[in-house]
Amino acid sequence: MIHVLVADDEVLEREAMLHILRGVDTGEPLEVSEALNGLEALKLAQERKPDIAFLDIRMPGMDGLDLAKEFSLLPDPPVVILVTAYDYFTYARTALRFGVFDYLLKPASTEDVLGVFWRALHVIAERRKDAARRRVDQTVAADIQKALYTDICTGLGSGTVNDEEVRRLVALQTASQLDSQTSAVGWTCIAIVAGVEKGSGKVPPSIASREFSRFFRALAERYLLLDLGLANADTLLFVSPLESNAAQVGTMHVLVVVPKSGIEGAADTGAAPHQVSQPLRKQIGEGMDRFSQRCNNAGGMAVRFGVGVDAEGKAGTALQTAKIAFNLSNAEYPILLLHSAHEVRQAWSSTTSISARAVMWLKEHFMESVGIQDLARSLGLNPSYLSRILKKELGIGFGETLARIRIAYAKDILAGGASAKEASFLVGFRDQSYFTKVFLKIEGVSPSQYVKDLQSI
Numbered sequence: 001m002i003h004v005l006v007a008d009d010e011v012l013e014r015e016a017m018l019h020i021l022r023g024v025d026t027g028e029p030l031e032v033s034e035a036l037n038g039l040e041a042l043k044l045a046q047e048r049k050p051d052i053a054f055l056d057i058r059m060p061g062m063d064g065l066d067l068a069k070e071f072s073l074l075p076d077p078p079v080v081i082l083v084t085a086y087d088y089f090t091y092a093r094t095a096l097r098f099g100v101f102d103y104l105l106k107p108a109s110t111e112d113v114l115g116v117f118w119r120a121l122h123v124i125a126e127r128r129k130d131a132a133r134r135r136v137d138q139t140v141a142a143d144i145q146k147a148l149y150t151d152i153c154t155g156l157g158s159g160t161v162n163d164e165e166v167r168r169l170v171a172l173q174t175a176s177q178l179d180s181q182t183s184a185v186g187w188t189c190i191a192i193v194a195g196v197e198k199g200s201g202k203v204p205p206s207i208a209s210r211e212f213s214r215f216f217r218a219l220a221e222r223y224l225l226l227d228l229g230l231a232n233a234d235t236l237l238f239v240s241p242l243e244s245n246a247a248q249v250g251t252m253h254v255l256v257v258v259p260k261s262g263i264e265g266a267a268d269t270g271a272a273p274h275q276v277s278q279p280l281r282k283q284i285g286e287g288m289d290r291f292s293q294r295c296n297n298a299g300g301m302a303v304r305f306g307v308g309v310d311a312e313g314k315a316g317t318a319l320q321t322a323k324i325a326f327n328l329s330n331a332e333y334p335i336l337l338l339h340s341a342h343e344v345r346q347a348w349s350s351t352t353s354i355s356a357r358a359v360m361w362l363k364e365h366f367m368e369s370v371g372i373q374d375l376a377r378s379l380g381l382n383p384s385y386l387s388r389i390l391k392k393e394l395g396i397g398f399g400e401t402l403a404r405i406r407i408a409y410a411k412d413i414l415a416g417g418a419s420a421k422e423a424s425f426l427v428g429f430r431d432q433s434y435f436t437k438v439f440l441k442i443e444g445v446s447p448s449q450y451v452k453d454l455q456s457i
Helices: 011-022 038-048 064-072 089-097 110-157 163-174 205-227 278-297 315-328 354-365 372-379 383-394 398-415 420-426 432-443 447-455
Strands: 002-007 030-035 052-056 079-084 102-105 187-196 236-239 251-259 303-310 335-339 343-346
Touching (some): 002 011, 002 110, 011 110, 030 038, 038 064, 052 110, 064 079, 079 110, 102 110, 163 251, 187 205, 187 315, 205 236, 251 315, 278 303, 315 335, 315 354, 315 398, 354 372, 398 420, 398 432, 420 447
Parallel strands (some): 002 030
Antiparallel strands (some): 236 251
């Protein structure tokens, strides 16, 4: 259907134009509407959305130039042809500013009207082809986005994430400029690992197993961005699927990909580009505190969290640090935030604590045979004093802190296909049986059972 609007306050001129146009065979239905003045023409255009509009320049209420200006603001403006009895250059110059296609001098001959009409139809045909191509492109892009989103959520279910998939999804959804690496320019990745305290008598068995996954997922999808202050930002939220192995063993993984423009005070960082700024630390810490309380209110009294942030938009690094944070946290200290650039802190703390620097050092030396004396020497502290600080700030001592860091890395190595013997050696254990004992104590399953659970997904 081609819809043409003719607007002219002169009856004879309008009827002559209508007669010419209604006699044209375009090969598809042609509808021609008429308006007696500019205001009536504007109303018709807003209601009927014409493809082509012949507008007299001199009309009461609103002249043709003003009408052309209003038409140019419509979502799908018509091809505008001005009709005038005055061959004024100023008219033509003004008309060009509003995208007017052409203009005719009165009295216009049938040949002139049909000539400009057929050229306008060609413009309409090209517009329709472009619109069809855009619809196809949008459909393909939407399918790709859906597939990428599903893949990222599935990966989170097994505790992994593909940075390239995240980068591609960010590019598709935001058309942002990306560098040649896997990070998205101007984006920050926040990874969260949540689970129920092992062996806790505070939580009913239903929540400690699958019920935890259900209630946590529902809360995360509905409230997490709100609590983090990111509800109005152009933010992507990923939550691991319920059927994943991670859900079965009582942990859930979440990834939040957020533009720095959506983070409160992001511009006022005062930190190196790869570091998490103080405003972001504060925002995430306070937000996780609110979300933790929400989980408590929902019945998850012993839910613990690990949070990892990467200011360069590297989701895989953020998730890895979140998993380590989760292994170090407990019900009394549920929100431990680690950053890949060796920043570690309790979420509600304003400065980097002694325990934060201790964890940083252990992350660099966990493969070595180290003791608390080595750690204390590196920090310039008395070993006994350091031991008390670790207990106070982390809720666990040196030995368990080191063990949990090692087991966090061992899980990834096992997931990559290595044997328990290889994993134990790579993370600093020299006795495989002792490694198995520690793994069982921390994870609740043996290394071999952990691998079987992964393979059964």
